Amino acid sequence: MVNKTSQALALSIALALSPAITLSDEFRSQVVTADEVKWGYLNPLRGENSPGAADLWGDRNIDTATGMLVRFKKGFASPPHIHNISYRGIVIEGMMHNDDPGAEKMWMPAGSFWAQPAGEDHITAASGEDNLIYLEIDSGPYLVQPSDQHFDNGERPVNLHESNLVWLDHGDLKPTHGQPAGITQLWGSHQPGALSGTMVRLAPGYRGSIGTDASEFRGVVIQGDVAYRSTDLKETKTLKAGSYFASAGTFNHEVSTTDGGALIYIRTDGNYELTTRQ
Known part of the structure; x- marks a missing residue:
């Protein structure tokens, strides 16, 4: 039905x-x-330790909606952190994990979707040989901030494995x-x-x-x-x-x-x- x-x-x-x-x-x-995009760093302050990022539309550095590609090296694991704004992610290639710092790893393959609320403490990790996601925000700029600045914006995270x-x-x-x-x-x-x-x-x-x-x-x-x-x-x-x-x-x-x-x-x-x- x-x-x-x-x-x-x-x-x-x-x-x-x-x-x-x-x-x-x-x-x-x-x-x-995909061959025409211009790559930079998602978190410029971390330089080569940051995931790569390329805007497809919008501008992640200002207050506007934006869609971007983000790529991660194999074995990447972020420290616990928050973001100032909510975002959505869709796995294009590789295996991604995004959850609370203490959560057991749930590796999400291509086609999986997640939503990360602003202010929610979390980590992001990658285990594929090549790892690429589409990341989307409804407002910006996209910032990475320390966990001790966490807050509850009323939204709840979503981790949706492709098989679900x-x-x-x-x-x-x-x-x-x-x-x-x-x-x-x-x-x-x-x-x-x-x-x-x-x-x-x-x-x-x-x-x-x-x-x-x-x-x-x-x-x-x-x-x-x-x-x-x-x-x-x-x-x-x-x-x-x-x-x-x-x-x-x-x-x-x-x-x-x-x-x-x-x-x-x-x-x-x-x-x-x-x-x-x-």
């Missing part, structure tokens, strides 16, 4: 065989491949002629104009488009390779894990996958629709 949350998700993010959304005269879009994600698959939604896709909601609300974060799972060989009229639409490739096209591009771009695409207003993002399929994280304040093509 589908609960009310699942029904709302199915209604607000429809997978359908329908005409592509028509572009309006006023829109903008952006594409950043609950997917609405093509059988729960509208048919896609044997090219299934699935959706899972990670955070947020589907009230009009409210922000939410979902993850879309595209099957191997998927060919279609993601149509949206949201004022904010941002997608980050979490797993797989995506062949990406739009009316703003002269040629198809290959988006590897860690790549980013975005739009504002009515827009179509044309996507297709290889034999491995793909996971795409989507942050938006509106609806979007996956449309398959033959």
